[in-house]
Amino acid sequence: KIGTVAPAGSAWETTIKEIASEWTRISGGEISVKIYSGGTVGDEEDIIRKIKLGRLNAAALTSQGIKSISNDLFALSIPMLVKDDDEFNYVFEKIEPLFNKKMEENGFVPLGWAMTGWVKWFTKSEVVYPDDLMQIKLAVDNSDDKVIKIWQSIGFKVIPLSLSDLMSGIYSGMADGTYITPYAANAMGIAEYTPYMLDLQIAPVYGVLTISDRTWKKVNDSYKPLLLKRTGEILNQFYGKITVIENEGLKIMKQKGLVSVPITPDAAKEWDKIVEDGVGLFVKESISPSLYSEIKKYINEYRKK
Amino acid sequence: MNTEKNSKTDSFLVLISTILVLLLAAVPALEILVRIFFNTGVKASYAITRYIVLWIAFTGSYLATAGNNHLSIEAGRKYLPSKFKPSVYAVSKIIVISVLTAFLTASISFIFIVFDANEKTGIINTRFLTAVIPVCLAGMIVRESKEIFNRNNTLSGKSRLLVLFISIAAGLFLSISSVTNFMYIQLENPPGFMDLLFDKSVDILTVLKLPVILIMIISGALGTPIFIVLGGITYILLSVSGGYTEIAVNEIYAVLTGNMIPAIPLFTITGFILSESSAGERMIDFFKKAFGWFPGGIIIAVVLISAFFTTFTGASGVTILALGGILFMILDKYGVDTKFRTGILTSSGSIGLLFPPSLPIILYGIIANLDIKNLFIAGILPGSLLVFSLSAAGIVYTKKHNIKSEKFELFEILKSIKNTFWELLLPLIILVSYFSGLTTIVETGAVAVVYVLIIETFVYKDLNFSKLLTVVKKSVPVIGGILIILGMSKALSFYMIDEMIPQRLSEWIAARITSRIVFLILLNIILLLTGCLMDIFSAIIVVVPLLVPLGEIYNIHPVHMGIIFLANLELGYLTPPVGLNLFLASYRFEQPLEDVYMSIIPFFIIMLIAVFIITFVPQISLIFLS
Ligand code: NA
Ligand code: NA
Numbered sequence: 001k002i003g004t005v006a007p008a009g010s011a012w013e014t015t016i017k018e019i020a021s022e023w024t025r026i027s028g029g030e031i032s033v034k035i036y037s038g039g040t041v042g043d044e045e046d047i048i049r050k051i052k053l054g055r056l057n058a059a060a061l062t063s064q065g066i067k068s069i070s071n072d073l074f075a076l077s078i079p080m081l082v083k084d085d086d087e088f089n090y091v092f093e094k095i096e097p098l099f100n101k102k103m104e105e106n107g108f109v110p111l112g113w114a115m116t117g118w119v120k121w122f123t124k125s126e127v128v129y130p131d132d133l134m135q136i137k138l139a140v141d142n143s144d145d146k147v148i149k150i151w152q153s154i155g156f157k158v159i160p161l162s163l164s165d166l167m168s169g170i171y172s173g174m175a176d177g178t179y180i181t182p183y184a185a186n187a188m189g190i191a192e193y194t195p196y197m198l199d200l201q202i203a204p205v206y207g208v209l210t211i212s213d214r215t216w217k218k219v220n221d222s223y224k225p226l227l228l229k230r231t232g233e234i235l236n237q238f239y240g241k242i243t244v245i246e247n248e249g250l251k252i253m254k255q256k257g258l259v260s261v262p263i264t265p266d267a268a269k270e271w272d273k274i275v276e277d278g279v280g281l282f283v284k285e286s287i288s289p290s291l292y293s294e295i296k297k298y299i300n301e302y303r304k305k
Numbered sequence: 306m307n308t309e310k311n312s313k314t315d316s317f318l319v320l321i322s323t324i325l326v327l328l329l330a331a332v333p334a335l336e337i338l339v340r341i342f343f344n345t346g347v348k349a350s351y352a353i354t355r356y357i358v359l360w361i362a363f364t365g366s367y368l369a370t371a372g373n374n375h376l377s378i379e380a381g382r383k384y385l386p387s388k389f390k391p392s393v394y395a396v397s398k399i400i401v402i403s404v405l406t407a408f409l410t411a412s413i414s415f416i417f418i419v420f421d422a423n424e425k426t427g428i429i430n431t432r433f434l435t436a437v438i439p440v441c442l443a444g445m446i447v448r449e450s451k452e453i454f455n456r457n458n459t460l461s462g463k464s465r466l467l468v469l470f471i472s473i474a475a476g477l478f479l480s481i482s483s484v485t486n487f488m489y490i491q492l493e494n495p496p497g498f499m500d501l502l503f504d505k506s507v508d509i510l511t512v513l514k515l516p517v518i519l520i521m522i523i524s525g526a527l528g529t530p531i532f533i534v535l536g537g538i539t540y541i542l543l544s545v546s547g548g549y550t551e552i553a554v555n556e557i558y559a560v561l562t563g564n565m566i567p568a569i570p571l572f573t574i575t576g577f578i579l580s581e582s583s584a585g586e587r588m589i590d591f592f593k594k595a596f597g598w599f600p601g602g603i604i605i606a607v608v609l610i611s612a613f614f615t616t617f618t619g620a621s622g623v624t625i626l627a628l629g630g631i632l633f634m635i636l637d638k639y640g641v642d643t644k645f646r647t648g649i650l651t652s653s654g655s656i657g658l659l660f661p662p663s664l665p666i667i668l669y670g671i672i673a674n675l676d677i678k679n680l681f682i683a684g685i686l687p688g689s690l691l692v693f694s695l696s697a698a699g700i701v702y703t704k705k706h707n708i709k710s711e712k713f714e715l716f717e718i719l720k721s722i723k724n725t726f727w728e729l730l731l732p733l734i735i736l737v738s739y740f741s742g743l744t745t746i747v748e749t750g751a752v753a754v755v756y757v758l759i760i761e762t763f764v765y766k767d768l769n770f771s772k773l774l775t776v777v778k779k780s781v782p783v784i785g786g787i788l789i790i791l792g793m794s795k796a797l798s799f800y801m802i803d804e805m806i807p808q809r810l811s812e813w814i815a816a817r818i819t820s821r822i823v824f825l826i827l828l829n830i831i832l833l834l835t836g837c838l839m840d841i842f843s844a845i846i847v848v849v850p851l852l853v854p855l856g857e858i859y860n861i862h863p864v865h866m867g868i869i870f871l872a873n874l875e876l877g878y879l880t881p882p883v884g885l886n887l888f889l890a891s892y893r894f895e896q897p898l899e900d901v902y903m904s905i906i907p908f909f910i911i912m913l914i915a916v917f918i919i920t921f922v923p924q925i926s927l928i929f930l931s
Contacts, residue, residue: 001803007672008850038672040802040847046559049419054486055549055803142351159340160351162564165745167667171677174742188671192678214489 003047004060005039007187011242012116012207013037015234016060019209022230027223044068045143052107057215062116063206067144070102075287075295079179079203080275082299088115088204091298098291103208109216111209111228112235116242118201122185122194123177126259128267130274133198139166139175146286154274170194181205183242186249191258198261200271209235311448315371318364319774322781325364326574329357329567330758333751337744349427354747355562356426356434358788361570362561363441365785366532370445374782375530376790376888380899382528391459397529399472400521402449404537406476407483408554409442411540414487415551415558438554479540481506482548503548511545518542531888531898532786535793542800556799557792564747565664565842568618570784571750572627576893577780578757579728580630582767587725588631589638594721598713603639604699607632608653610732612692615657618746622878622889625654626787629893640708643896648904651890652912653695655878658841658871659688664746665841665874669867672849683864683926687872687919694915698908727760783892790888791840798839802847811851815858824859825920829873836877837884844874861923868926872919876912879905 002020006012013035020033041047041056044065050056061069063077075081076095082088096113103110127133134155140148142160151158159175169175170193177194179202185191209231219227254260263271332354336347347353369375385393416435424431450472452458453465460468485503488495510517518538525534536553543550560566579585596602610632615624629650636646658665661681670677702708722729731753738744738752761768768776801807810831818824835844849870856866878886881902891898919925 034805036802038846038850040850041799042559046555049555049559050552052419053415053549053551053555055547055552145349145352161745162351165564167671167677168662168664169742169745171662171667172740172742174745187674189674189677192676 001034001036001056002058002060003036003041003050003056005037005044005047005062005065006060007038010037010187011183011238011245012060015114015238015241016209019231019234022234023227026226026230027220030220031223051210051212054212054214056212058111058209058211060207060209063204064141066103066208069106069108072102072287072291073099075291077203077205078287080271081295082204084201085115085204087299087302090302091295092206094298095291095295098294103210104213107213108210109213111211112231113206113208114235114238116205116207116239117181117183117246119179119181119203119205120200121177121179121198121202122190123196123198124194125176126196126261127177127198128261128264130270133177136176137174139169139178144286150286179203181246182250182253183246186246186253191253192256195257196259196261198263200263200268311371311451314444315368318368319778319781322361322364322368323774323777325357325361326570326754326777326781329354329361329570330574330751330754332357333567333571333745333748334755337748337752341743352426354567358567358570359435359558359561360437361781362785362788362792363437365781365783366789367441367444367448367785368778369782369786370448372782375532375786376891376898377528377530378526378882378898379528380897381526385527391461391464393524393527394459395464395468396520397524397527398449398453398468399475400524400529400537401533402446402469402472403475403479404533404540405442405446405449406473407479407540407550408536409439409446409476410480411483411551412438412442412554414483415554417487418490418551419555435558438558478506479544479550482544482550486549486551507545507548510541514541514545531883532789532793535790535797535883539793539797539800543796546800546804552799553793553796556796557789560792560795560840561788563842566788567747568750569623569626569788571747571754572618572623573780573784574776575750575753575757576627576630577776578754578761578768578773580634581772581776581779582761582765584725584728584761584765584767585631585634585638587765588728589635591718591721591725591729592635593639593711594714594718597639597711600708600710601696601700601703602710603635604641604649604703605696607636608649608656608692608695608699611650611653612657612660612688615654616660616663622654622787622885624657625651625886625889625893626783629654629890633894640706641702642706643894644900644904645702647890647894647896647901648906648908649695649699650894651886651901651905652879652908654889655875655886656691656695656912657688658875659684659691659868662740665845665871666867668842668845669849669871672845673853673863673867675863675867679864679930680867682929683868684871686925686928687868690915690919690925691872691875691912694911695908698911727764731756786892787889791885794838794883794885795840795843798843798847801838807847807851811855815855821859821861824855825861825869828855828869829916829920832870832873833877833880836874837880840885841874862927864930865923865926869920872916876909876916879909879912881905 002016004012004016006016016035020035023031023033036056041050044061045068047056047059047061048065048068051059063074066073076088076092082091092113099113100110121127121133123133123136125136127136134157137157137159138151139161140151140158142148142162148158148160159169161169161175166178167188167190170178170190178190180188180190182197191197250258250260332347332350336350339347382393416432416439420431420435422432426434450469453460453469481502485499488499518541521529521534521537525531540550540553543553592603592606596606611624611628614628618624632650633646636650657663666680666684667677669675670680734756735749735753739746739749744752758768814824814827818827835848839847852866852870853863856863878884881887887898887901887905890896891901894901896904
């Protein structure tokens with residue numbers, strides 16, 4: 001039994017289905033998979049509880065959700081820490097063994113990781129410079145106190161809202177913008193109310209397919225190498241697939257009036273400065289210092305190249 | 306001596322609940338202030354609020370047990386021949402205590418498996434915060450057990466001990482699943498016999514499943530609390546379909562810590578403060594003069610107010626809890642009989658979902674990937690049809706019962722406004738703060754509590770601390786009773802989702818049904834049952850993804866499908882025997898559940914006709930869409 005918040009028919013869900021049918025094929029029908037999509041078995045926090053209890057066996061989680069397994073697993077999704085795909089790939093490859101260990105310590109066996117996209121600012125008025133963004137009210141996820149505090153320390157006006165309040169918050173004018181992946185923005189229809197998208201990659205969202213160690217122990221060892229190999233292969237293709245869909249979504253949103261605001265060179269400089277000040281705060285508040293210095297080391301290593 | 310000790314515990318818990326209620330209002334209120342003046346938020350306010358609700362729910366549930374306040378069907382017992390009474394009583398006790406015991410062990414296992422020993426929420430240990438669940442369940446078991454030995458009950462000396470013994474034994478038997486799971490997580494090498502014990506217990510339960518569930522349902526009809534019947538049935542179904550019964554506790558925990566849930570206790574408390582003060586007397590004067598000059602005027606006003614309030618509280622049943630008390634009183638003074646009052650208030654507590662900016666519509670739009678604006682436009686006529694049907698019932702009633710209209714006198718209206726000015730300001734404050742985007746729905750509830758506390762204490766001098774204790778003593782068991790039913794029905798929903806029952810049903814329909822008309826009728830029935838069994842947000846998340854492809858097969862406009870869905874759910878909340886609004890009404894109007902069932906019948910029929918019209922005449926929904 002696999003739980004996910006990804007809606008039925010979404011890129012994530014179809015990929016999980018593909019993996020599931022591979023598992024059944026490889027195990028000669030010994031492993032049968034039921035997929036519970038669209039949050040029908042709860043939000044990510046709830047899905048993780050259900051796996052700990054044993055009623056669910058596996059989950060496809062996002063970097064947002066794995067925080068409730070361990071905060072450190074969120075590390076690379078810290079806003080403006082890594083800047084682009086290449087940087088992310090370089091650092092992730094180095095840090096993956098550490099992430100895997102963190103998962104296993106908590107009873108979760110990671111079967112494979114996948115990059116899923118970048119979150120961007122969607123706002124009601126045009127935003128180019130950090131100062132523009134500081135003038136308006138930004139909706140942020142209220143379930144993580146640390147992230148809220150950091151945005152505030154940097155100088156942003158944030159409105160902590162639950163995901164269920166996010167749409168009505170934007171709709172009612174409580175908030176003037178939020179950060180979200182273009183893929184999700186298209187799915188939620190949020191761009192109609194926040195028609196400006198700043199072309200700045202704030203943070204990567206990645207996902208993991210994981211199974212509880214109790215369930216993994218029950219899987220016949222002879223299938224395991226092939227299971228892991230095929231899962232990895234399918235997940236590796238995922239980012240390419242979702243990028244295509246996301247770009248189609250962007251096209252549709254642009255037809256409906258979405259404006260993609262390009263970032264000017266001097267605006268980019270100002271954002272870099274914000275990053276320098278902000279990331280330190282994030283780190284102090286939310287992840288272990290040793291992990292951070294390790295990540296920082298790899299980032300510097302990459303940037304020097 | 307025992308009773309004295311009991312009442313001391315109860316008073317202490319009422320005091321604790323009062324503090325929790327004040328905190329629950331204070332934290333979001335502070336959040337608003339901090340946001341306005343400092344552009345920040347209160348540290349961990351979200352986490353704090355969710356645990357305060359958990360505490361209020363379980364202390365409330367304990368107090369409901371202590372005061373015999375849990376919702377149940379009482380009529381059956383009345384007609385029972387007296388020779389059956391002792392055995393019915395004994396069976397009911399065994400069910401109550403064994404189900405509570407099963408949930409107690411499951412909750413302990415849940416806490417140990419899910420939360421780490423050092424896990425903290427803010428600065429407080431999470432296991433400590435959630436310990437309120439097993440502690441209150443244990444308290445409830447003790448109270449129920451003591452009650453067996455109460456001098457007044459029908460059992461004789463020896464059979465009392467036997468009943469207690471069977472209850473605990475059955476409870477421990479049901480606990481085998483949680484204990485096994487707990488041992489597997491906690492121990493390096495769990496004893497081998499646990500597996501065997503677990504398998505045997507599942508075998509036995511599989512055989513006994515049907516008779517036991519049947520006995521539970523009959524016992525429910527004869528007075529066993531609804532939450533026990535729902536919980537017991539769910540627990541057994543979960544036991545025989547894979548175990549890990551802690552999941553039932555997880556569902557209760559998930560509901561009670563949900564984002565919108567704090568609005569329920571907050572608006573309930575607001576309503577109780579108003580109805581316990583003299584606000585009702587002040588307001589009835591205004592209502593008579595402002596709306597009493599045309600036939601059915603006051604009833605129409607009541608229907609409109611309820612519908613409007615439901616629009617932005619999103620049909621979680623808050624309307625009845627918040628406004629029910631005071632509107633019930635107002636209709637009484639106007640000369641409306643109890644049955645009609647109960648019926649119209651219960652039914653108007655669930656309409657209003659179809660108007661902007663109702664959250665269920667927004668959520669439907671997101672899940673079904675539809676333009677939310679189109680859904681709002683489409684909802685206006687169908688929503689108005691439902692409001693109009695109930696208003697018409699009000700006019701007919703006033704004519705039939707010859708309730709005289711008052712004269713329209715502007716000066717008198719202004720005079721009555723002056724008397725109850727600050728209370729009339731409350732809806733305005735709620736509307737402005739919510740619709741201007743100043744506050745979320747939960748924060749709006751907190752504003753309402755704080756505002757009402759201030760005006761009733763300082764302006765009208767109707768409220769002091771001891772009166773506040775009375776309000777809490779009355780309202781917290783109601784809140785606890787409702788929230789625990791909500792939790793149990795969420796657990797039952799989980800079982801159905803886990804077994805993929807909705808999917809199987811939709812596959813069956815797609816394969817068997819060819820006629821569009823048959824499909825629509827079947828859809829009405831299924832959605833009625835859904836509204837009856839699931840809260841609106843679970844229903845949207847679970848049912849909508851299945852409904853959208855079905856709509857395509859039978860060529861139903863997706864926007865029309867959304868309106869059909871929500872209109873049917875509104876009716877589902879009124880469908881006996883387990884529609885949520887019926888439970889709320891029984892609590893709030895202090896009417897036996899069976900009387901509520903009777904009172905709802907004419908309104909149910911009126912709304913059923915309206916829902917059929919909405920279903921079969923798509924133009925009503927689609928006329929304004931381009
Ligand atoms: Na809201
Ligand atoms: Na309602």
